[in-house]
Amino acid sequence: MADELVDSDASGTDPIVLCGWIAEHRSELCGRHANELDRHFRMRPPFAQLTLFPRAVAIGALSAGAAGGIVGLVIGLFTYPPTAPFAVFELGFxxxxxxxxxxxxxxxILVAIRRSGRPRRP
Incomplete structure (x- = not known):
C-alpha cells in the first residue's frame, strides 16, 4: 500500500450492488437469520424443551421443594443447629x-383448557 500497488482509480469490477441484489431476491432468501451467538453460546432455559404438562409438574415440584427446604433450614437452625441439614430434607421432600x-x-387443567379451544378432527 505504501508503494500504491493496491490502489486503483478504476471502477469496481462487480456491476451488481449488494443491496439491489438482496431486494430482487428477497423471496428466495431466508426470512429470518440465525444469530450465531444464540446458536452456540447461549443456552435455552431448562424447561423450554418440555411440553406444558411436564413443565407444570417440574416447576411446581422445584419451587415448592426449594421453599420447603429453605423453611426446613430456618426451622432446623432455630431448633437445633447440628441437625439442620436433616430438617431441610424433612420439610423439603x-x-x-x-x-x-x-x-x-x-x-x-391447562392442557384441558388448551384442548377445549381446538376443534376436534373427524
Missing part, C-alpha cells in the same frame, strides 16, 4: 411431592 401434585393438577 414432602413439599416437593406436594408441589409436584399441585403442578400435576394445574398442568392437567
Amino acid at each position: 414432602p413439599a416437593t411431592i406436594v408441589g409436584a401434585v399441585c403442578g400435576l393438577v394445574i398442568g392437567s
Whole structure:
C-alpha cells in the first residue's frame, strides 16, 4: 500500500450492488437469520424443551421443594443447629411431592383448557 500497488482509480469490477441484489431476491432468501451467538453460546432455559404438562409438574415440584427446604433450614437452625441439614430434607421432600401434585393438577387443567379451544378432527 505504501508503494500504491493496491490502489486503483478504476471502477469496481462487480456491476451488481449488494443491496439491489438482496431486494430482487428477497423471496428466495431466508426470512429470518440465525444469530450465531444464540446458536452456540447461549443456552435455552431448562424447561423450554418440555411440553406444558411436564413443565407444570417440574416447576411446581422445584419451587415448592426449594421453599420447603429453605423453611426446613430456618426451622432446623432455630431448633437445633447440628441437625439442620436433616430438617431441610424433612420439610423439603414432602413439599416437593406436594408441589409436584399441585403442578400435576394445574398442568392437567391447562392442557384441558388448551384442548377445549381446538376443534376436534373427524
